[in-house]
């Protein structure tokens with residue numbers, strides 16, 4: 001990728017069904033330039049199918065070095081349309097949907113930028129100076145109540161509406177996806193996760209675990225998932241860690257990422 005000659009990506013992925021659910025309806029994609037998590041919902045196999053369709057559509061961007069925000073948004077719209085069409089064709093999965101969030105490396109004005117995208121209440125964090133900064137805005141009833149000043153942020157986690165998402169793929173009309181554009185810098189570390197992580201592990205602990213595993217994105221992803229399962233594992237939990245490293249000065253230009261590994265999933 002010519003725009004990113006000085007950057008090397010190190011990527012880790014991990015997923016677990018948790019301690020309560022019988023199937024893992026999360027799906028993950030971690031192949032350059034796109035890193036994403038989808039958290040499916042719906043009866044029967046609907047949730048699993050919806051998240052798998054979303055990730056399969058995004059996979060069409062793998063290997064491309066010319067992704068723009070328009071390309072990304074169009075692909076997300078196509079994913080939504082594919083889920084809607086499938087749900088209409090098959091009564092068993094009627095009403096299925098999924099969240100979709102992640103980061104995609106693209107070029108703006110000739111320099112590398114991350115496109116941070118989101119529909120639903122899965123999240124992207126940037127780990128910075130020992131803190132986990134949430135880059136995405138949750139599309140959920142509780143997030144909207146907090147934003148409106150109706151409830152305190154501290155009460156959001158125990159609120160009865162905490163699981164209600166206000167935007168998801170599988171909707172007609174299509175949901176509006178958020179896209180934020182941030183310059184890509186050496187040292188950026190992102191955590192992309194389903195709510196199975198964030199309902200079990202406080203933001204401060206997410207940052208701590210990543211920094212304790214700063215030498216390995218895979219170890220960081222596995223440690224985060226293990227922490228969520230140990231804390232109760234009441235939902236499927238999926239994590240992608242993307243760490244940008246400076247390449248050695250004379251190294252040949254390349255962005256490299258290992259093959260994604262998922263544990264406890266049978267839908268990817």
Ligand code: MG
Pocket residue numbers: 039194195196235236
């Ligand atoms: Mg979930």
